[in-house]
Amino acid sequence: MSDLPSPLRLPPLEAEKKPPLSLDEALAEAHRCLSCFDAPCTNACPTHIDVPRFIKRIATGNIAGAARTILSANVLGASCARVCPTEVLCEGACVLGDHHRPIAIGLLQRFATDYAMARGIPPLRAGPRRPGSVGIIGAGPAGLACAAELVQAGYEAVVYEAAEWPGGLNTYGVAQYKMTPRVSLQEVEWLARCGLDIRCGVRVGVDVSLAELEARHDAIFVGVGMGAVPPLGLPGEDLPNVVDALDFIADLKLGRPPLIDRPLRGARIAVIGGGNTSIDVTTQAARAGAATVWLLYRRDQDTMPAYAHELHLSIEHGTRLLCHTVPVRIVGQDRVTGLEIEQVRPEGEGRTAPLVPVPGSRRLLEVEAVVRATGQGGVDLLRQLPGVAHRGGVVQVDEWGRTTNPRYWAGGDCISGGKEVVNAVAEGKRAAQGIIRDILARKTS
Amino acid sequence: MADLSVDFCGIKSPNPFWLASAPPTNTARQVLRAFEAGWGGAVWKTIGEPIINVSSRYGAIDLNGVKMMGLNNIELISDRPLASNLRDIAEVKRHFPDRALIVSLMVESRREAWHDIVRRTEDTGADGLELNFGCPHGMSERGMGSAVGQVPEYTCQIVEWVKEVARTPVIVKLTPNVSDICYPARAARRGGADGLSLINTINSLMGVDLDLMSPRPVVHGASAHGGYCGPAVKPIALHMVAQVCGDPEVSLPVSGIGGISNWRDAAEFIALGASTVQVCTAVMHYGFRIVEDMIDGLSQFLDDKGLRSVAELRGRALPAVKRWEELDLNYRVIARVDRSKCIGCGLCYVACEDGAHQAIAARRDERGRTEVTILEDKCVGCNLCSLVCPIEGCITMQRVDDFGDEVLDWRRYSASPASYPHVRSNRHD
Numbered sequence: 001m002s003d004l005p006s007p008l009r010l011p012p013l014e015a016e017k018k019p020p021l022s023l024d025e026a027l028a029e030a031h032r033c034l035s036c037f038d039a040p041c042t043n044a045c046p047t048h049i050d051v052p053r054f055i056k057r058i059a060t061g062n063i064a065g066a067a068r069t070i071l072s073a074n075v076l077g078a079s080c081a082r083v084c085p086t087e088v089l090c091e092g093a094c095v096l097g098d099h100h101r102p103i104a105i106g107l108l109q110r111f112a113t114d115y116a117m118a119r120g121i122p123p124l125r126a127g128p129r130r131p132g133s134v135g136i137i138g139a140g141p142a143g144l145a146c147a148a149e150l151v152q153a154g155y156e157a158v159v160y161e162a163a164e165w166p167g168g169l170n171t172y173g174v175a176q177y178k179m180t181p182r183v184s185l186q187e188v189e190w191l192a193r194c195g196l197d198i199r200c201g202v203r204v205g206v207d208v209s210l211a212e213l214e215a216r217h218d219a220i221f222v223g224v225g226m227g228a229v230p231p232l233g234l235p236g237e238d239l240p241n242v243v244d245a246l247d248f249i250a251d252l253k254l255g256r257p258p259l260i261d262r263p264l265r266g267a268r269i270a271v272i273g274g275g276n277t278s279i280d281v282t283t284q285a286a287r288a289g290a291a292t293v294w295l296l297y298r299r300d301q302d303t304m305p306a307y308a309h310e311l312h313l314s315i316e317h318g319t320r321l322l323c324h325t326v327p328v329r330i331v332g333q334d335r336v337t338g339l340e341i342e343q344v345r346p347e348g349e350g351r352t353a354p355l356v357p358v359p360g361s362r363r364l365l366e367v368e369a370v371v372r373a374t375g376q377g378g379v380d381l382l383r384q385l386p387g388v389a390h391r392g393g394v395v396q397v398d399e400w401g402r403t404t405n406p407r408y409w410a411g412g413d414c415i416s417g418g419k420e421v422v423n424a425v426a427e428g429k430r431a432a433q434g435i436i437r438d439i440l441a442r443k444t445s
Numbered sequence: 446m447a448d449l450s451v452d453f454c455g456i457k458s459p460n461p462f463w464l465a466s467a468p469p470t471n472t473a474r475q476v477l478r479a480f481e482a483g484w485g486g487a488v489w490k491t492i493g494e495p496i497i498n499v500s501s502r503y504g505a506i507d508l509n510g511v512k513m514m515g516l517n518n519i520e521l522i523s524d525r526p527l528a529s530n531l532r533d534i535a536e537v538k539r540h541f542p543d544r545a546l547i548v549s550l551m552v553e554s555r556r557e558a559w560h561d562i563v564r565r566t567e568d569t570g571a572d573g574l575e576l577n578f579g580c581p582h583g584m585s586e587r588g589m590g591s592a593v594g595q596v597p598e599y600t601c602q603i604v605e606w607v608k609e610v611a612r613t614p615v616i617v618k619l620t621p622n623v624s625d626i627c628y629p630a631r632a633a634r635r636g637g638a639d640g641l642s643l644i645n646t647i648n649s650l651m652g653v654d655l656d657l658m659s660p661r662p663v664v665h666g667a668s669a670h671g672g673y674c675g676p677a678v679k680p681i682a683l684h685m686v687a688q689v690c691g692d693p694e695v696s697l698p699v700s701g702i703g704g705i706s707n708w709r710d711a712a713e714f715i716a717l718g719a720s721t722v723q724v725c726t727a728v729m730h731y732g733f734r735i736v737e738d739m740i741d742g743l744s745q746f747l748d749d750k751g752l753r754s755v756a757e758l759r760g761r762a763l764p765a766v767k768r769w770e771e772l773d774l775n776y777r778v779i780a781r782v783d784r785s786k787c788i789g790c791g792l793c794y795v796a797c798e799d800g801a802h803q804a805i806a807a808r809r810d811e812r813g814r815t816e817v818t819i820l821e822d823k824c825v826g827c828n829l830c831s832l833v834c835p836i837e838g839c840i841t842m843q844r845v846d847d848f849g850d851e852v853l854d855w856r857r858y859s860a861s862p863a864s865y866p867h868v869r870s871n872r873h874d
């Protein structure tokens with residue numbers, strides 16, 4: 001773990017928006033839980049945390065036990081407590097939601113896991129050592145969950161991470177009003193102390209070859225995420241201050257200036273795309289002081305892939321939403337000064353209906369920056385993976401996460417095209433179980 | 446990890462959590478599921494001559510939205526044929542030889558009847574017998590249950606009959622519907638009992654349906670008194686367990702019962718001397734799954750306290766259960782309010798002003814909330830304000846005397862009150 005950077009080196013950052021629960025609040029909320037049988041919240045959680053059980057443990061003052069219940073199902077329970085869209089997962093399924101107010105499951109989960117993290121109560125127990133080793137590409141949620149599951153079963157797990165710091169999008173991507181990089185890194189460090197071997201600054205395919213990985217490990221888990229947002233192919237796109245949403249967010253989170261020649265405070269920016277990433281950019285830019293934030297989406301609001309509650313939050317922050325609008329050209333001499341946009345209308349019904357320009361609808365938005373958030377394109381490494389089928393940056397897997405090459409397994413965004421942290425955790429864990437069953441357990445016998 | 450296993454008068458159990466004799470232990474299907482969930486033992490639903498039950502049978506009292514703070518029932522013993530029960534018991538024991546399986550018995554007060562049921566029960570391979578001298582309704586009208594438990598001579602007599610033939614440990618389950626639980630406990634001991642379990646349910650009328658003008662639970666416009674249990678009865682049960690465990694004339698292992706819902710409740714019973722605990726209502730409310738939290742919570746607690754086993758916890762609080770006259774009159778506490786935590790609800794003020802000792806002053810602050818001040822010379826240290834305060838740790842009781850360990854009990858004091866002018870009643874008006 002010594003080669004992991006100290007989270008304390010990070011610059012001071014915006015605090016998490018939702019304050020933690022006090023002990024009184026946690027107890028009062030825990031006592032509201034009905035302890036449903038075959039609870040819908042547990043079923044709604046992709047990692048199937050036994051929610052009534054951990055809440056009952058909080059209610060009886062066994063907070064460490066509550067954390068154990070959470071972490072045994074989801075080692076990233078602390079970050080999931082902050083970043084999960086609970087409105088559509090556990091809390092959305094809460095039976096009290098219909099006539100009452102759902103239990104604040106996310107906040108209770110955070111209460112218990114923060115308690116354990118603050119006291120250094122180990123999030124997992126390394127199993128008795130067995131022969132067998134897995135190389136894991138990517139220290140994002142999928143890779144970490146896979147590694148944790150393997151270590152618990154007693155196998156070696158070596159995580160190779162290209163970035164300077166571990167955590168994947170937990171560190172670099174999710175909105176910092178939900179979770180600061182500091183918390184993400186603290187969580188990784190907490191896990192790593194239990195025996196995860198995480199090597200940052202090692203890009204597989206560049207710093208170490210796949211052949212080397214194959215020689216060192218019995219199986220390889222691919223948890224590389226979806227990479228960068230590809231260019232839109234617009235005229236003027238190579239001007240300074242036209243940025244990838246992920247870089248923009250990462251810069252903001254790590255306290256680096258996201259625009260090359262001017263502060264974000266007071267700037268006018270246009271964000272292109274209708275998913276959760278574009279919404280995060282708008283909300284974060286507004287919170288960081290941008291003067292005007294435009295959000296362009298080519299279809300109508302109801303078709304937006306983003307969660308309604310997140311869009312709502314963004315609009316509360318002053319985002320100006322332009323639906324049925326596409327970018328045509330980025331304008332500027334030595335840097336961005338505007339974005340030419342055009343109205344479109346669908347021909348027919350549905351999400352895939354062709355869009356046609358509305359004649360005479362072009363106009364210029366005066367902006368100093370354009371952020372592209374039109375979806376991540378997949379990582380280059382996929383092309384190097386031997387015999388592993390993939391398409392559009394998405395690796396093809398069976399229900400256990402096995403790829404078309406039986407030594408290669410995958411999980412997280414790079415098999416789903418981009419879901420949530422909790423899905424990545426569930427998929428990483430599931431792949432580890434598959435690897436143990438199909439490869440590692442056979443090795444010993 | 447602390448050792449949770451227990452030995453109860455020779456009956457071994459991987460943990461101290463047993464199911465009480467009640468509907469959750471009616472059938473093999475249930476008890477097998479319970480053992481799968483982790484219960485260390487079970488006391489089979491009382492068997493005897495099969496009975497007929499009424500419908501409906503249960504009533505409950507809720508408190509501020511919390512369901513089933515107290516439960517009552519007018520159910521009798523098992524309504525299943527004896528042979529089915531005995532077959533089921535044998536099957537469960539075969540599947541789970543490591544768990545404690547005890548069978549609760551109740552038959553008419555004839556020596557042959559008891560001999561017969563004891564022999565047939567022990568043939569199943571069960572680990573022990575529990576004599577139900579506690580059921581307060583129905584069976585008592587027929588001279589069984591609490592009709593036996595309320596008369597020490599009968600209790601002693603029947604235990605003697607049972608011990609004439611029993612090969613496994615005999616536990617006597619006591620009724621709380623007596624003036625002093627120690628009398629029937631001693632009688633059981635005289636009769637040769639190996640252990641005790643308490644409490645069975647408490648006589649009660651659950652409430653009145655004001656439209657039907659009938660007590661609950663309603664059986665065709667009427668009801669009968671029934672047995673009360675659940676979280677509400679825990680303090681009564683704790684007191685009785687402490688009495689029995691502290692009585693040198695009893696000196697038998699005790700299985701604590703009454704209102705146990707979680708590990709904390711269980712730990713309290715054990716700290717007062719119980720070796721195992723039994724649970725009924727909490728399982729009737731939430732199912733067998735609660736035992737996992739009880740196991741996890743108790744072992745976490747033992748670890749936190751540096752205790753290596755349940756046995757090390759047993760009876761730890763018992764020496765502190767004293768008679769009033771032994772308590773220290775030198776010891777004095779007063780309430781202290783942590784202003785930084787106070788939310789200004791004024792509940793402590795009204796409680797003390799109207800219901801206790803007029804020792805809290807109140808004023809309305811700039812935000813329209815109540816700001817309270819403890820009048821230290823008036824506070825008698827009764828605890829009421831801290832009990833009504835909704836905020837954890839806001840009102841605490843602080844020790845203010847400077848007598849250290851020097852104990853002044855009532856006997857010493859009353860021999861010469863004038864020598865102790867600092868002891869005051871706190872009311873001078």
Ligand SMILES: Cc1cc2nc3c(=O)[nH]c(=O)nc-3n(C[C@H](O)[C@H](O)[C@H](O)COP(=O)(O)OP(=O)(O)OC[C@H]3O[C@@H](n4cnc5c(N)ncnc54)[C@H](O)[C@@H]3O)c2cc1C
Binds near residue numbers: 168169
């Ligand atoms: C802007 C944004 C906001 C989001 N907000 C939320 C949210 O609020 N809540 C939520 O639940 N989900 C959110 N998500 C989704 C969530 O972050 C992802 O689903 C999750 O992080 C996927 O985990 P992963 O491990 O598959 O991939 P990633 O987190 O992307 O991690 C992949 C890792 O692999 C590394 N890697 C890639 N190539 C190589 C290589 N060749 N060698 C070594 N390492 C490599 C990368 O550096 C990276 O660290 C958000 C996503 C984005 C983009």
Ligand SMILES: Cc1cc2nc3c(=O)[nH]c(=O)nc-3n(C[C@H](O)[C@H](O)[C@H](O)COP(=O)(O)O)c2cc1C
Binds near residue numbers: 466517579644703724
């Ligand atoms: C519906 C019901 C039926 C019961 N039947 C029996 C019984 O057959 N034999 C017995 O010894 N106790 C019986 N009891 C009493 C319980 O075993 C137990 O002593 C009592 O409920 C207190 O524990 P609790 O507060 O955990 O419920 C019964 C209790 C209930 C609620």
Ligand code: SF4
């Ligand atoms: S619990 Fe309800 S359904 Fe079940 S026997 Fe009782 S009254 Fe009938």
